[in-house]
Amino acid sequence: MAATVVLVPGLNRDRDMIAALELISGTRPQTVWATDTELPATDLIVIPGGFSYGDYLRCGAIAARLPVMRAVSDAAGRGVPVLGVCNGFQILIECGLLPGALMRNASLRFVCRKVQLEVVNATSLFTSGYSAGDIINCPVAHHDGNYFAEPDELAALEDRGGIAFRYANGTNPNGSVNDIAGITNPAGNVLGLMPHPENLIEPLHGGTDGRALFEGALRQVA
Amino acid sequence: MKARVIVTLKNGVLDPQGKAIEGALSSMGHGGVEQVRQGKVFDIELDASAADPKAKVEAMCEALLANTVIETYSIELQD
Numbered sequence: 562m563a564a565t566v567v568l569v570p571g572l573n574r575d576r577d578m579i580a581a582l583e584l585i586s587g588t589r590p591q592t593v594w595a596t597d598t599e600l601p602a603t604d605l606i607v608i609p610g611g612f613s614y615g616d617y618l619r620c621g622a623i624a625a626r627l628p629v630m631r632a633v634s635d636a637a638g639r640g641v642p643v644l645g646v647c648n649g650f651q652i653l654i655e656c657g658l659l660p661g662a663l664m665r666n667a668s669l670r671f672v673c674r675k676v677q678l679e680v681v682n683a684t685s686l687f688t689s690g691y692s693a694g695d696i697i698n699c700p701v702a703h704h705d706g707n708y709f710a711e712p713d714e715l716a717a718l719e720d721r722g723g724i725a726f727r728y729a730n731g732t733n734p735n736g737s738v739n740d741i742a743g744i745t746n747p748a749g750n751v752l753g754l755m756p757h758p759e760n761l762i763e764p765l766h767g768g769t770d771g772r773a774l775f776e777g778a779l780r781q782v783a
Numbered sequence: 784m785k786a787r788v789i790v791t792l793k794n795g796v797l798d799p800q801g802k803a804i805e806g807a808l809s810s811m812g813h814g815g816v817e818q819v820r821q822g823k824v825f826d827i828e829l830d831a832s833a834a835d836p837k838a839k840v841e842a843m844c845e846a847l848l849a850n851t852v853i854e855t856y857s858i859e860l861q862d
Contacts, residue, residue: 619850626847655850662852688823709796709853736799 562783564590567633571623572611572648574757579665581759583773584606598628603641604782606633610647610702610757620663620705621651630656636776642686642782643751647703650743650753659744659753660718661710666703673702675767676732678742678756681724685745687752688725690777696729697770699756706755708737708744715739721747726754784829785861785862786840790849791822 564582568575575592582590591601600606613624617712624630630652637643637658645653648679653659666672680691680700691697713740718724733740735755743754758771796821805819825848834838838848840858849856 618847622847622850662850662853664797664853665799667797669799669803707799711852736797 562588562605562779563601563603564605564607565590565683566590567590567606567608567629567649568592569595569608569611569613569627569629569652571613571615571624573610574610574759576649577757578607578609578646580760581762581771581775584762585772586779593629593632595624595627595629598632600629600632600636603636605778606636606641606643608633608643608645608649608652609759610649613648613652616705619651619655621648621653621655623774624648624652625657627657631695633694634658637746637751640748640750642778644687644778645751645753646663646757646759647701647755651705651754653753658751660723660748661708661744661756663705664709665705665708666707666734671702671704672706672734673700674734675700676734676742676756677729678726679729681727682722684722684750684783685725685752687745687774687778688779689781690773690775691777698761698768699758699771700760701734702756703735706737707733708735708739708755710738718744720779723747725752726756728745784831784833784837786829786836787829787859787861788825788827788840788844788848788856789822789842789859790825790854790856792820792853793855796853 621685672751680695683693727740758774801819801821846858
């Protein structure tokens with residue numbers, strides 16, 4: 562299993578993501594840099610969290626226009642699984658791989674806490690390690706995670722089972738419409754989510770609820 | 784040639800920052816404010832090479848400066 566982690570100036574959760582992928586898959590992921598125009602052969606592409614380009618203009622906007630993201634978009638179009646966490650989710654939205662927009666948290670505050678997520682659709686590649694209706698713990702740490710989509714787009718997203726995770730039990734930390742925490746593209750091979758499953762994979766983290774996301778995806782691509 | 788691009792949130796898109804500014808104005812005693820919407824201004828200096836500068840700036844707005852899911856933009860060209 563060859564995973565590839567995308568590195569962009571300003572991302573800072575890449576080490577956590579690389580550690581999680583290595584721990585769970587047993588293989589150290591490869592990395593690609595912002596200016597790379599081609600990706601190595603890969604079974605899984607991951608864009609970690611952070612503050613690419615200082616969140617200038619809009620979160621993820623500048624990173625989404627990098628050469629490496631053209632290569633990621635091409636790979637996603639060929640069906641390669643792509644996971645974006647936090648700023649990675651914002652980048653996937655800005656480059657058009659996922660619909661909608663992520664706006665400033667309704668509270669205007671940076672939120673850093675544990676939330677609960679409901680697994681809404683467990684049939685996608687990245688959620689196959691869970692069962693629909695599972696409630697899991699997951700940490701969030703962001704300032705701009707307030708998901709928005711036009712009513713038509715939102716209805717289409719709900720109808721096609723594009724909601725992977727919702728904030729559960731009143732823990733929506735950012736004002737996201739319909740409590741949306743993570744969404745997939747129509748083909749199901751691209752997942753973006755604001756919470757950080759890579760930070761809840763071993764008992765020392767205080768729980769292992771994030772582990773099944775990686776285990777499920779790795780089983781599918783193995 | 785200079786172009787000024789103004790990017791604002793579409794009507795109907797919640798603007799929590801605008802709301803906070805609105806609240807601050809009112810708490811400072813500036814009455815009569817019904818609503819504040821926050822936006823962005825970009826001043827762009829262009830060289831003389833563009834045959835159609837407006838179209839050129841429009842392409843920039845669509846490609847990067849505005850997120851047309853939530854924002855609209857207007858362009859003013861100045862000599």
